[in-house]
Amino acid sequence: MAKTINKKNTVKLDFNIEYAPAPESKSSASIKSKYDLFINGKFEKPLSKKYFDTINPATEEKISTVADANNADVDKAVKAAKNAYQKTWSKMPAKERAKYIYRIARMIQERARELAIIETMDGGKPIRESRDIDIPVAANHFFYYAGWADKLSYAYPNKKIEPIGVAGQIIPWNFPLLMAAWKIAPALATGNTVVLKPAETTPLTALKLAEIIQESDLPPGVVNIITGAGATGAALVNHSDVNKIAFTGSTDVGKIIQRAVAGTNKKITLELGGKAANIIFDDAPLDQAVEGIINGIFFNQGHVCCAGSRLFVQESVYKTVLQKLKDRLETLIVGDPLDKNTDIGAINSKQQMDNIHKYLKIGEKEGAEMYQTHCVLPKKGFFIPPTLFTNVAQSSRIAQEEIFGPVLTIQTFRTDDEVIEKANNTPFGLSAGVWTDKGAKIFNLTTKMRAGVVWANTYNKFDPTSPFGGYKESGFGREGGLHGLSAYLK
């Protein structure tokens, strides 16, 4: 299926490239038809006796069937983690602990290609992203934290370093393996044991990780991976032997979890939603800024909590930036996530697609102007073309609420003060972007943004050494870097 760049409504492009299909082969990915729960080092049939399907959102075809853990299954997994914590993991010399984590990192690297293909099939993200970002950064995360295991006393001077115990970890569907790595690696390095629940729409790479962990000879029970939906997560949050909850997901669910652990001694870290401002000043290198805007909002179909979903353009360059943005939008290739040329893959689930459509309607109803690219969407699967909204009011729901899709709202500003005020006028505070060639202006903006990660003249960059996490209602605690250790220490 060749794709042609559609030139309707755009300035003239002096080239017209047809891309031949370049699909990644599925043959190097081995996926079982059925997955059980990974508890105490073994794949165990669920006590619930229930399974659910996981589908490929780009084709709507079933890929596999995974177990649906109930309360009894959660209890079994937590008991295994507690037992492993008490008998094995907390007693093991830190140097040995480190070597297990290094080993897992290496095995992820060895199987990177397979993991990338499965990630793309299960979640819909372009293979280019899973291959170049998700999987390598996940492996690097294990590699980075492995080295901390025997150096913890240097991280927090004059403080007693103690693990918390059993960590219950609940992760989202937007970066399935990467989020598993962000959760598991620091927890293990600091001497905790883990029960991890991946999202119900993207369980497969976590289960492949379970296979890797089994192969790595990590002592049984140190990492347990159980699949299921919200009820499974709730059972994990409410289990009395869980000492720590780490959650990445929506702010709504984060608040429910924060309330649920009230009155217990459970430690908690939350990495929640965002509505990041991406700010373009008139002195910015505009072509680079446009690439940054595109990467900021359309990376991973906009299913990114730190996505630059609110664009603020200085009035004097608004028309230029908007035109460049529309031109660039028309060149984005939307379609088969397994195709190496694809820029924007499938929306993760039908439910999420419906949610995005709901916001598109709200935006139009609120009087904003919608612009979508003219790409031809595949007939099957869940797809939404890249979307811009102009004429957006600060109070508009599409500018205030997290859409979690390829939808960008565009507002303008005149002065630095005005844009700082507008950018910070949100209950969220996860990330922000600033584009200008003036160093002094960069630091004025980056220090005044009430957000945990600020990208200046770049966007959506991640690294194991770089702490990530929010201000305000975007959650608390950090993942990555030295600061990520404290989430798993008493």
Add this chain to the structure above:
Amino acid sequence: MSRLEVLKTYKIYIGGQFPRTESGRYYTPLNKAGNPLANVCLSSRKDFREAVVAARNAFGSWSSRAAFNRGQILYRIAEMLEGRKAQFIDELILQGATNAQATTEVHTAIDRLIYYAGWCDKFQQLFGTINPVASSHFNFSVPEPTGVVSIIAPQSNSLLGLVSVIAPVIAGGNTCIVLASETKPLCAVTFAEVLNSSDVPGGVVNILTGKPNELVKYFADHMDVNAIIYCENDATHHKLIQEKAALNVKRVYFYDKVNWQSADAENPYFILDTQEIKTTWHPIENIGGAKAGY
């Protein structure tokens, strides 16, 4: 004829002013012998809300002051407290302390302020990092104040406890609203007078008197408060605070196991509790490599 003593009116401290509670209510804490200490303002939810407005208004300029300047101001508070030692010792004795206990408490409180004054421009170097990312970017993380913090101060150690919870919060650039010890509120009001004469801008510290049972709910559920600190071991309050805090994902800290007189009661990790870590990225141009890495 002996001179009639002038009694002090104990008021609350909001936005650098000393109003009475808008509610017009008062309560009368008693000393050990059962005699009234004073008529003290029984602050209301509305007083608290006004204090939050004052704290939020003060946050921008306080957090953007030079760390060195905040250090000087904390040191100034200690100086002023030293100068009014006798008054605090008298009040502590009125509230039931022995002379020796009162003297130790005031001295420790002064020293604790000096301790945190010194941290104002140092904790950033301890808790900030430069992160060696694998891509061509300069990347660093720094602590920044969480924002407006509501504090229910310790019930015992009515001066030392109060100072010990306020100092790390404002040293880090936050502003706060503090509910003083219910049964021993005298020193808290007098401490407000010290703050008021110590170059601490109005609104940075706001001090209310009243009953935790009545106010803890509002300290925990206000949508413009970013963090809450609570110092007692009361399981009902703990649960209530954590539940209400979830409304806007407040950071919650319980300091119920701290012995405020011990050396463990002062360290920079108390400052870190009301800090957020901000990470900033910027590309590094690889000149000659033709790969700008944007």
